[in-house]
Amino acid sequence: PAGYNKGGRYPVLYLLHGAGEDETGWPTQGMMYNILDNLIDEGSAVPMIVVMDHGVATIQGIDSRNMFDFTAYEKLVIEELIPMVDSKYRTLADREHRGICGLSLGGFQSFTIAMDNRDKFAWLGGFSGSGKGPGTTADLYDKSMNDDFRLIFISTGTKESPQMYATVKNFHDILVNAGVKHVFYQSAGTDHEWLTWRRSLYRLVPLLFK
Secondary structure (H helix, E strand, C coil), X not given: CCCHHHCCCECEEEEECCCCCCCCCCCCCCCHHHXXXXXXXXXXXXXXXXXXXXXXXXXXXXXXXXXXXXXXXXHHHHHHHHHHHHHHCCECCCHHHEEEEEECHHHHHHHHXXXXXXXXXXXXXXXXXXXXXXXXXXXXXXXHHHXXXXXXXXXXXXXXXXXXXXXXXXXXXXXXXXXXXXXEEEECCCCCCHHHHHHHHHHHHHHCCC
């Protein structure tokens, strides 16, 4: 953020892309810089570091063709990415100042990584993709999430495909039924597209690290 070179330490948001994309998606199509700079400048958001990594990893000797098997990428994030970022940048290196969020496949990655590592993240979000993979069972979610996460944010576009919309809406209903506090945002008139995810980021960021 502006002012970083003047000193101080900052919270960190790990922001993940979707399937078939890479770490350039958010700063280009996603206009992440514009959204964050404007919100911070107007005082609506806390200045923060945003980390956008290439969300694909493999483990030597293991050939997994399941796109929802996040074992390798989770290992990379926890054992390599977070320690590297905390060592090279002036971060507030604790769970209270660390969040993770992603769009579509990156949303499923975010929920899986954060729920498996609740000692690492206190802020969690998913845009057009939420939960530990599609079709996850309700018994994975309970009120303990209210103690572990300061914020859970999920979103979808109202014009997404019926299957994608139902995936997120059903997950919202699961959280409601389980008594898990969360923010559910629906982007009016948008599909599985960057306008949905820009709007979602715009609504998520002012809620973080407060």
